[in-house]
Amino acid sequence: MPEPKDQAPVVRLRGVRKQFGPDTTAASGQPIHALDGIDLDVHQGELVCLLGPSGCGKSTLLNVIAGFVKPDAGTVEAFGRPVVAPGPERAMVFQEYALFPWMTVSENIAFGLEIKKAPAAQVRETVEALLAKLSLRGFGDRFPKDLSGGMRQRVAIARALAVDSPMLLMDEPFGALDALTRRSMQEELLRIWGELRKTIVFVTHGIDESVVLADRVVVMTYRPGTVKRIVEVGLPRPRQPASPGFAAVLAELTALVQEEQMRHERDEASAGAI
Amino acid sequence: MIRALRSLAAPLVVLLCWEATCRFAHVSPAILPPPSQVARKWIEYLRGGELAADALSTLFRVAVGFALGAGLALPLGLWMGARDRVYTVFNPLIQVLRPIPPIAWIPLSILWFGLGNPPSFFLIALGAFFPVLMNTIAGVRNVDAIYLRVAQNLGASSATLFRRVLLPGAMPQILAGLRIGVGVAFICVIVAEMIAVNNGLGYRILEAREYFWSDKIIAGMITIGLIGLVIDTGMARLNDRLLRWHRGIESA
Numbered sequence: 001m002p003e004p005k006d007q008a009p010v011v012r013l014r015g016v017r018k019q020f021g022p023d024t025t026a027a028s029g030q031p032i033h034a035l036d037g038i039d040l041d042v043h044q045g046e047l048v049c050l051l052g053p054s055g056c057g058k059s060t061l062l063n064v065i066a067g068f069v070k071p072d073a074g075t076v077e078a079f080g081r082p083v084v085a086p087g088p089e090r091a092m093v094f095q096e097y098a099l100f101p102w103m104t105v106s107e108n109i110a111f112g113l114e115i116k117k118a119p120a121a122q123v124r125e126t127v128e129a130l131l132a133k134l135s136l137r138g139f140g141d142r143f144p145k146d147l148s149g150g151m152r153q154r155v156a157i158a159r160a161l162a163v164d165s166p167m168l169l170m171d172e173p174f175g176a177l178d179a180l181t182r183r184s185m186q187e188e189l190l191r192i193w194g195e196l197r198k199t200i201v202f203v204t205h206g207i208d209e210s211v212v213l214a215d216r217v218v219v220m221t222y223r224p225g226t227v228k229r230i231v232e233v234g235l236p237r238p239r240q241p242a243s244p245g246f247a248a249v250l251a252e253l254t255a256l257v258q259e260e261q262m263r264h265e266r267d268e269a270s271a272g273a274i
Numbered sequence: 275m276i277r278a279l280r281s282l283a284a285p286l287v288v289l290l291c292w293e294a295t296c297r298f299a300h301v302s303p304a305i306l307p308p309p310s311q312v313a314r315k316w317i318e319y320l321r322g323g324e325l326a327a328d329a330l331s332t333l334f335r336v337a338v339g340f341a342l343g344a345g346l347a348l349p350l351g352l353w354m355g356a357r358d359r360v361y362t363v364f365n366p367l368i369q370v371l372r373p374i375p376p377i378a379w380i381p382l383s384i385l386w387f388g389l390g391n392p393p394s395f396f397l398i399a400l401g402a403f404f405p406v407l408m409n410t411i412a413g414v415r416n417v418d419a420i421y422l423r424v425a426q427n428l429g430a431s432s433a434t435l436f437r438r439v440l441l442p443g444a445m446p447q448i449l450a451g452l453r454i455g456v457g458v459a460f461i462c463v464i465v466a467e468m469i470a471v472n473n474g475l476g477y478r479i480l481e482a483r484e485y486f487w488s489d490k491i492i493a494g495m496i497t498i499g500l501i502g503l504v505i506d507t508g509m510a511r512l513n514d515r516l517l518r519w520h521r522g523i524e525s526a
Binding site: 066068085087090091094096100102111112115143159163 | 418420421423424425426427428429430431434438439442443445518519520
């Protein structure tokens, strides 16, 4: 991967803060500082993983970039323009697939193009190409309920790719898959990324997943969610757990995440004690 | 084949017991005629052309009343389901009117519309209105927010959101509402015909009572049952066709 640091970043976050609540159901009754003082640049063609224990605000951060969540403070820019609303140039792949169950696989993939009023021939062509690219040939007329989890997520990725978004935002997309399927989906994602040169922001709580995928791993702290450290994964691809250097990066990230995990548990314990 | 026989077993046993009771317990045919007599009457009723005429006028009233009721309930339900503010405005009114059974509207409907078809249209429309409305509202409100987010993310306008996400997402419940609505419309048409008009199946069975024609009463009732069955089967078929994607989705 050439380092395109000299170019302007495609996503630029400065001082992003977001607070939810106060949550009356929580024992403390305190507002939740989901994000605080987040500065982050994502560059063209980069695959960045947001990593942290659950509840650290990594999904919130992704939703801020997507335009679903408005930050309380700070600036969010994508492609040089402030983010004010969701848009197809920041296509999102959701954790629970979120395929429209009333549409066939092909209709799901075509959805984004059709609402852009793309000509029918182009829609058909794109759908065919994506079905082939994601090993979904022959499944175009099926409904999502007839597909396995892995295939559903492939359709969701195809749907996001159909709008030819320069960037993919992925919210724990493989979290619900079994280990083997997750493995092959990771490979598939890397293949597509290599082919299409998309910028990808990928939220995960799987440390090994982030080492397999990322150019850079952004480790987040637990409440308030801040950037704890950004780890560059300089390993050549494809990466296997047995590849040289893999274990070292994994250990470094594990230590960082565990620190936060323990802080989280201490907080829970002290909240429980009150 | 065996399945078909099995589902015919219960009606056959009822018919046999009924026939036997009438024959051996010497029940007066004016109180309870045996099924064989009812069948003969039914054929006579059919041959004379009266049955077809009655059934058609009943169906015509159901069609018009249901079209009116559902035709008003659907857009209102979609609007209320999609817009919280609209829901807040209309909901209290609906909650007060909904528990009033359509039958309680009979006196007013006759005062307002006189006799003949108009009051029966009104009652049937009223009966169909609420189940369709309530199910449509609930259907739209129950569409998972994640689908809205996906559509927004891909750049959908609010018109597209409505047409391609809210409407199909709500469709299972809307169709369930329509099915219940047809059922209620059928109840209302019989009641309306007993009161406001002088033809149709409801009128006919009340008329038969005047002459103690119990066989004709029952023949009329069975016709109502059969028509209801046909309509409901048709609705179920429509349901299956439109909701191919939905069958068994909860277990998936």
